[in-house]
Structures are given as C-alpha cells and as structure tokens.
Amino acid sequence: MDFSPFIDVDIPVTFRDHPGVQSAVLYTEINLCNLNCYQCHNRYAYSEKKEKMTYQKLEEKISMLKLLGVELIIVSGGEPTLEKNLKEGLKFIKSLGFPVRVDTNGTNPEVVQQLIEERVVDGFAVDVKIPIKDEYTPQELERFKTILFSKADLDDAVIYNYSKKLKITIEIIRKYSLPYTIFRTVEYPLLLPEDRNEIKKLLESLPHQFNPFYPVEG
Numbered sequence: 001m002d003f004s005p006f007i008d009v010d011i012p013v014t015f016r017d018h019p020g021v022q023s024a025v026l027y028t029e030i031n032l033c034n035l036n037c038y039q040c041h042n043r044y045a046y047s048e049k050k051e052k053m054t055y056q057k058l059e060e061k062i063s064m065l066k067l068l069g070v071e072l073i074i075v076s077g078g079e080p081t082l083e084k085n086l087k088e089g090l091k092f093i094k095s096l097g098f099p100v101r102v103d104t105n106g107t108n109p110e111v112v113q114q115l116i117e118e119r120v121v122d123g124f125a126v127d128v129k130i131p132i133k134d135e136y137t138p139q140e141l142e143r144f145k146t147i148l149f150s151k152a153d154l155d156d157a158v159i160y161n162y163s164k165k166l167k168i169t170i171e172i173i174r175k176y177s178l179p180y181t182i183f184r185t186v187e188y189p190l191l192l193p194e195d196r197n198e199i200k201k202l203l204e205s206l207p208h209q210f211n212p213f214y215p216v217e218g
C-alpha cells in the first residue's frame with residue numbers, strides 16, 4: 001500500500017485560510033519542523049503522532065472535497081518542505097485537478113525553487129515571523145528566539161540563519177506570479193509595533209496580512 005506524505009486526520013475546509021477561496025487543508029508530519037514557535041497551534045492540535053494517509057484514501061477524500069465545492073488544496077505541517085515525498089504528493093493532488101498552495105516558514109529556499117521549477121505548486125503561504133535584518137540588538141535576539149524557538153538561550157546564529165534563508169525565499173517567490181501566494185505575520189505578543197512596521201515595509205509590494213495571535217488554550 002502506497003502512503004502519501006499527508007497525515008490521516010480530518011481535513012478542515014475553510015474560507016479564511018486563503019482569503020475568499022474555499023480551501024481544504026492537508027498536513028505533513030506535524031513534528032517535522034525546524035522551528036518550535038511560541039505556542040504552535042498545529043503541534044497543540046495534533047500532539048500525537050499520526051499515520052500517513054494512503055494514496056487511495058487521499059483520492060477518495062479529495063473527490064468528496066470536489067463535491068463540496070473546494071477550490072484549493074493547502075498543504076500545511078510541520079514544515080512541508082522538509083517532507084521527502086512532498087513533490088510526489090503535490091503531483092498527485094494536481095493530477096486530480098486541484099491547485100495547491102504550500103505553507104512554509106521560509107527556511108528552505110532550495111525546495112521552494114525546485115517546486116516552482118517543477119510546476120507542482122500554485123502558490124505559497126510564507127510566514128514572516130520577525131523582521132529581516134543584517135544586525136539585531138541583544139534585546140531583539142532574545143525576543144525573536146522566543147518567538148521562533150520558544151526559548152532564548154540559543155546561539156545568535158539561529159536568528160541570522162533563519163533571516164538569511166527567509167530573505168532568499170522571499171526573493172525567489174517575488175520573481176514568480178503564482179496565483180495563490182500570500183505572506184503572513186502572526187501578531188505575537190513579543191512583536192513590537194516597530195517590528196511590525198519593518199515587516200510591513202519589507203513586504204509592501206507583496207500580498208501580506210497580519211493575523212491575530214490566539215493562545216493555544218485560549
């Protein structure tokens with residue numbers, strides 16, 4: 001039996017995730033992520049390890065979604081670009097006639113570029129969680145480590161590395177006109193108004209939205 005890269009959980013259908021478009025969300029392995037963001041909702045919602053869905057079951061579910069009027073499949077995670085069978089899974093969804101958006105934290109520009117070149121993706125939702133800078137103050141480093149890794153006692157390189165990779169991802173995506181692309185920023189309590197302004201400026205010519213922060217148990 002062939003397993004898809006998506007975990008076997010109920011598939012949420014939503015109008016809110018991609019504004020104005022009825023979408024259904026598939027998830028790659030939730031714990032397969034190189035960040036550990038402050039109060040990650042997906043880790044909280046799917047805390048137990050789940051089995052992968054077979055391709056047969058995926059096809060059945062996607063046929064149902066078509067009947068429900070779903071227009072877009074969203075692939076979330078975890079960090080989907082770390083999933084080794086992602087490309088195959090995206091190809092399968094597209095073979096069933098759906099456009100696909102991949103949600104990413106932006107730290108894997110090589111895979112983003114590859115998915116675009118191989119035409120297996122119709123857009124990305126890129127989370128831009130902190131401002132991108134060449135130099136951060138010690139206070140910024142402490143706040144941003146807490147946002148991205150839920151703790152501050154880490155090497156400063158983790159922030160510089162994140163920021164470098166995210167910048168490359170944004171530059172790649174900027175070059176293509178993929179119809180389902182959006183940049184998003186969660187309004188974490190630790191994100192100050194000046195941080196939000198810098199993010200806004202960075203993404204000003206791109207489709208970007210701020211999303212309210214909801215505590216996981218809130």
Ligand code: SF4
Pocket residue numbers: 033034035036037040041042043077078079105
């Ligand atoms: S990048 Fe996404 S999945 Fe990974 S820890 Fe952050 S919020 Fe959770």
